[in-house]
Amino acid sequence: MEAYMSSIGSKLQMLTTSDHASVVSMNLFVALLCACIVIGHLLEETRWMNESIIALIIGLCTGVVILLISGGRSSHLLVFSEDLFFIYLLPPIIFNAGFQVKKKQFFRNFMTIMLFGAVGTLISCSIISLGAMQFFKKMDIGPLDIGDYLAIGAIFAATDSVCTLQILNQDETPLLYSLVFGEGVVNDATSVVLFNAIQNFDLTNINATIAWDFFRNFMYLFVSSTMLGVLTGLISAYIIRKLYFGRHSTDREVALMMLMAYLSYMLAELFYLSGILTVFFCGIVMSHYTWHNVTESSRVTTKHAFATLSFVAETFIFLYVGMDALDIEKWRFVSDSPGTSVAVSSILLCLVMVGRAAFVFPLSFLSNLAKKSPNEKISFKQQFIIWWAGLMRGAVSMALAYNRFTSAGHTHLRGNAIMITSTITVVLFSTVLFGLMTKPLIKILLPHPKHQSRSMTISSDPTTPKSFTLPLLGEAQDSLDDLGGQDIGRPSSIRALLTTPTHTVHRYWRKFDNAFMRPLFGGRGFVPFVPGSPTERNPQNQWQ
C-alpha cells in the first residue's frame, strides 16, 4: 500500500515536472513568435529585412541567452523534429501557396517550371555530389561512402521555397515569382525521389535500367501526387456544392476545407507520394472551385486564415532553425578543428552556387529557344535573379540532413557532426546574407517595380486586378519594364495567341472547364444565387 501510493506520487511528480518544462518552452516559443511579428511590423519599412531573417536572428539571440543561462550545457528547448516540420509546419505553407498563387502565370510557365524543377535539381544534385566527392576525399572528416555523397547532393539541391515566398513579391515580379516558387515546389518532389532513391536503390553500379527505373519512379510520383491533390480538391468542391446547397454554414465550410486540405497531404504521405505536390495542387483546385461555392464570410475567413497559418508556420520554422543552430553538442566535435569545418562549409556554399548556375543559364537558354515572342523570353538580368533567389537553403535541407546524419537528434560520429554543422552554417549564411541582398538586388536590376503592394495583406491579397486587366500580356509585364518600354503598343497579345501553343491549351481548358467542370464542381459564375450567401462584392475578382 505504501509502495503503491509512493509510486503514484512519484508518477505524478514526474508528469508534472515534464509537463512544466514543456510548458516553459511553449511559453517562450509563443512569446518569441509574438515578438517576431511585432518587430517584423516595425521594421517593415526597411528594404533589407524580412520576417524570416528577423525570426532567424531572434532565434539565434535566444539560443545565446539559453546557452549562457544553462552554463553552456544546451542552447535549444526542442530537438529539431522532422515530424513537427513535415507533418505540422510545411503543409499549411505549401497549401496556402497553392491557394494564393496566380494560376494563370503558373500554368503559362508550366514547361519552364518543370524543366527547372526536375532537370535542374538533377543537374544541381550531380554537380554537388561530384564536387563533394572530389574535395572531401582529400580532407580529414571521417568515413563517408558513396551514399553519403549522393545524400549531400540531394540535401543541398533542395531549395527553400518558404524563404522565396517571403523575398519575392507576387505582384511586383509575377514571372520571377512563379518561376522560382514553382521550381521550388517541383524541386521538393524531385528531392524526395532522389533522397528515397539514394536510401533504397543499389547505387554501387548505376546502369541504364536503374536510370530508367528512377525516371519512371519520378514520373509516377509526380503524376499520382498531382492527381491525388486535384481529386481531393474536387471532392471538397463537390461536397460543399451539393450538400450545403441552400443551407450554408460558415464554420462547417471552413472546417471542411481545412480538413480536406490536410487530408490530401496526409493521404500523400500514406501512399509514399510527395505531400508537398499534392497539397499544392489541392490548394489550386480549392481556390478555383471550392472557394466559389462557399459564403462570403467563408471566403474572407479561408483566405486570411490560411495566409495567417502559413505566416505563423514560416516564422516558427525560422525561429526554430535559429535556436537549433547553436546546439552545443554538435559544435563540440567540430571545435578541435575549426579550419576543417569552415573549409567544408565554404566548399558546400560554392558548390551550391555553381550547381545552380549550371542549370539556370543553360535551361533558360533552352526555354527561350522554344519561345518566339521576345516578350516571353527570360532576360539575362531575370536569369541572374532566378539564380540568386534559389540559392537559399532552409528547413528542408536541415530535415534531410538530420534524417541522414543523426540518430534521434544526436550525433556521435565526427563526420556526421561536421555535416550537420556545415548544413546549419550553409542554411544560416545563405538565408541571412543572400536573403538580405535579394530585395536591393531586384531594385537595382529591375528598377521600376510597382510600389502599390508593400504591406503583407495587400501583397498576399489576390484580388489586385493586375493580372486580370492584362490577361494576354501576362508574363511580358516584367520584360516590358526591362526593355525600357519599347514594346508597349505592339499588338503582342494577338501574336502570342497565334504562336504559343500554351495559349491554345489554355483556350481548350477554358472551354472544357466552362462546359463540364464548373457546372459539376461550381466555380466563379457557376454558383446559383443562395439566400444568405451574398454575391461577390468585387466582380472583377481574378481568382479563376
Place this chain on the structure above:
Amino acid sequence: MEAYMSSIGSKLQMLTTSDHASVVSMNLFVALLCACIVIGHLLEETRWMNESIIALIIGLCTGVVILLISGGRSSHLLVFSEDLFFIYLLPPIIFNAGFQVKKKQFFRNFMTIMLFGAVGTLISCSIISLGAMQFFKKMDIGPLDIGDYLAIGAIFAATDSVCTLQILNQDETPLLYSLVFGEGVVNDATSVVLFNAIQNFDLTNINATIAWDFFRNFMYLFVSSTMLGVLTGLISAYIIRKLYFGRHSTDREVALMMLMAYLSYMLAELFYLSGILTVFFCGIVMSHYTWHNVTESSRVTTKHAFATLSFVAETFIFLYVGMDALDIEKWRFVSDSPGTSVAVSSILLCLVMVGRAAFVFPLSFLSNLAKKSPNEKISFKQQFIIWWAGLMRGAVSMALAYNRFTSAGHTHLRGNAIMITSTITVVLFSTVLFGLMTKPLIKILLPHPKHQSRSMTISSDPTTPKSFTLPLLGEAQDSLDDLGGQDIGRPSSIRALLTTPTHTVHRYWRKFDNAFMRPLFGGRGFVPFVPGSPTERNPQNQWQ
C-alpha cells in the same frame, strides 16, 4: 563500417515504420472528422441529435471496427493523452466561448454563476465522495484510500462545458446558457483547485486551518487567473491599437490575436493557475477591445476562424472519447465481474444526479431571495433544466480519472481499472442519454423558443440584434416566455434599474469604460477612422 551502415539502416527502417503507423492513424482521424461534419450537417434538422453525439457514436463504431480488424487486441489508435486534451484541444474551445459569449448576460448573472460554480461544485464533490465511501467500502473493488474517494468526488463533480455549449443555444435560451456555461467555467477552476488540493494537502485530519488555506488558495487562483486573462487581452488590444495604427495588416493582426490568446493560456499553466478561466476572460476582453481595433477582414476572419477551431476541437474530443471507450485492456479486468462494474457505474451516475440536485435547487432559492423583480428569478422549470443540462460528464472527467488511476495510459490494478471503466461508462451514458434528451426537454418545458437560429452559423453569430434591442429586459426574456407573457408591457426596465445593484455596477463600469479604458485600448466607437479599414457594415453590432 558494416555495423555503422546497418545501424543507420535499421534506424531509418524504424523511423519510417513508426511514422507510417502515425500517418495511418492521422489519416483515419482527419477522415472521420470530415465524416462527422458531413453527417452532422445532414442530420441537423432532427431535434434529437447533435454533433457531439454523432462524433461519439462514429468513434464507438470505429473502435468496434478496429477491434475486429486487430482480432480483439486493441480498439484505439492513440492512448488518451492529457497533454493533447489540455494543451491543444481545450484552449480554443474555451477561448471561443469567451470570445462569443453575450457579455451583458454573463456579467448580470455573475453572482449566481459564482455561487453555482464554486459553492455548488464543493457541495457536489462532498456528496459524491461521501456517497462513494459509503457504498464502495462494502463492495469488492480493491484498495481505495481517502485520497481516492476525494478524487472520485472531484472527477465526477467536473461538468462538461463543451457538451453544454453544443446542447444549449445562446440565442434561444440566453439565461440558461449563461448560467450553465458560466458555471461550467468556474466549475473547472474549482475542480482544478480541488484536485490539486487532494494531491497535495494532508487530508487525514481536516480542520479549520486547512479549510481556510483551501479557501484562500481558491480565491488566489480565481482572482489571479482572471487578472492574467484580462491583462493579456488588454496588452493585445494596446499593441494592435498603437503599433498597427494606419498600417493594418490582416494576417499579422489575426496571428497576433491567436498567439496572444494561446499565450494567456500557457502563462496560466506556467504559474499553476486555471488556464481555462484565464483564456475565457482573455476572450471576453479581446472581443470587447481588440476585436474593434482591427480591419473588417480581420474581424470576419477571427470570428469564424475561432469558431471553426473550437468546433473541430469539440468534434475531435468526442470522436476520441468514443474511440477510447472500447480499449480492451481496461475492460479485461472488469470482465470477470460485470455485476460490480455495472453497480459502480450506476451508483456513480446516481451520485452525480443527487450531488447536482443538492446544490442547484437550494442555491437557486438563495439566488432568488436576493432578487426583487419576479422576472429575474429562476423559475422551477428553469432550475430543472439547469440541473439536467449540467449532468453530462466529459473529457475533463476522463482526463482527471486517467491522471489519478492510470500510469502512462495503462492500468494494472483492478480497483483502478474499475474506476476508469466506470468513468467511461458514466461519460458515455450521460453524454448520449442526457444529451439526446436535453433538446426535447427544453422544447417541452419552455415551449416558445425563437426558431430564427437553427443553423450553426447564425447561432454562433453574435450580430443578432436581440440582446441589443432588449438591453434592459435582459435575462427576463425567458421568464416572460415562461410566465405566459403576462408581464409584457410592465415598465420592468425602470424598476430593475432602480432596484438591482448589478445594474448600478454596470452603469459605473460603462462610465469608467468610456472615460478611461476605451480611449486607451480602443473598442466600439473609439477607433478613429483608418484608411484601408472599412467601418463596420452593421452599425447595430452588439459586441460591447
